[in-house]
Amino acid sequence: MRLVIATCQVDYAGRLTAHLPMARRLIMIKADGSVLIHSDGGSYKPLNWMSPPCWLKEEVDAGGESGATEKPPTRWIVTNKGGEQLQITIENIEHDSAFELGVDPGLQKDGVEAHLQVLLAEHIETLGAGYELISREYMTAIGPVDILCRDDRGATVAVEIKRRGEIDGVEQLTRYLELLNRDPLLTPVAGVFAAQLIKPQARTLAEDRGIRCLTLDYDALRGMQSTDFRLF
CATH class of the missing domain: 3.40.1350.10 (Trna Endonuclease; Chain: A, domain 1)
Structure with a gap:
């Protein structure tokens, strides 16, 4: 699992469209390919997500004036098999870490x-x-x-x-x-x-x-x- 804390903008394009303006968020990229965008409040559910099977491609904006010292924003494009896209425009990354969690035994429900x-x-x-x-x-x-x-x-x-x-x-x-x-x-x-x-x-x-x-x-x-x- 990869955990990224970044200032980002998220746009979803598919059967409908959705937009999250630029803000600090947690981006979670799981081993099964799913990508989830979380905030620090609201609920346990992600603000937006893409379920597997999907594929993530990283792009760097070629824009910006010549001689500019600021790093151009990075864009992550997550595409599923239906052609729907989750476009994550990253302005700044504050934390980026990856962990191998292994196979989970699953939830042991009370009342089995x-x-x-x-x-x-x-x-x-x-x-x-x-x-x-x-x-x-x-x-x-x-x-x-x-x-x-x-x-x-x-x-x-x-x-x-x-x-x-x-x-x-x-x-x-x-x-x-x-x-x-x-x-x-x-x-x-x-x-x-x-x-x-x-x-x-x-x-x-x-x-x-x-x-x-x-x-x-x-x-x-x-x-x-x-x-x-x-x-x-």
Whole structure:
């Protein structure tokens, strides 16, 4: 990553036009080719940017009077595959440094499936009054079921947990249910598809197959109170 603090003017030409007048800014050039222009306020978002794939070319203005001692401005032209351009006219560079950051492991989001599984097992009553935990990671021949439990009537229930509930998750739970219902010690086994967000298509497919859908509130499972405005 290259970080440049410079007095610059930025002009964007593409599907629309945009102009940033001359001012001190941070220019960030990332290893993936993207170029971002930041100010020292406003928000975390760049003032303007060009997403990869794009290419940066440096030019020096040939203008200026003969014998002039001032260095002519430099122009960086960033062009993407669609022909759009980000033109950065640099009057003065105060800082220019480059760093090799390496491969990033990615954001570890709070509330991943493993955390949701632990919390739901600890608060199994979230599934309904009278529910009892049998096992977490109940192993089958095709993989572990997130949670196996009994409802208030003693019937077996298999729970598949996702952060985002999509059709693939419903299909996965369906395969588990088909296998578990072959076990005479467990059958009949009902299914619950639990997620922080369940896509409408996934909900429709699950309900069509007799699988109950449950939207999980991660903060409530952790015992955190909602910050929503309430009358009482």
